[in-house]
Amino acid sequence: MKDVQINNSVKLRRTELGNLTQSDLAKQVGVTRQTMNLIEAQKYNPTIKVCLLIANALDTSIEKLFWMEEEL
Known part of the structure; x- marks a missing residue:
């Protein structure tokens, strides 16, 4: 299996929505603020369920929020 980095644009999308x-967001998704901070900092890869809940809360698709890149 190739090494891949999971990236996300959760913080960008959240700030695009204003305040x-x-x-x-954490409350809407059902996680702690600390977990959301780790997700946005790309230090924690959430489960697919949490990814879907985040995408729904941010009114966008999961594909626009999360993507993989091969590590060199």
Whole structure:
């Protein structure tokens, strides 16, 4: 299996929506603010369920929020 990096644009999308805080998004998704912070910092890869909940809360598709890149 190739090494891949999972990237996301959760913070960008959240800030595009205006005044949605990490705490607000975390509450909607059902995780802690600290977990949301780790996801946005790309230090934690959420489960597919959490990815789908985040995409739904941010009114976008999972493909626009999360993608893979091969590590060199």
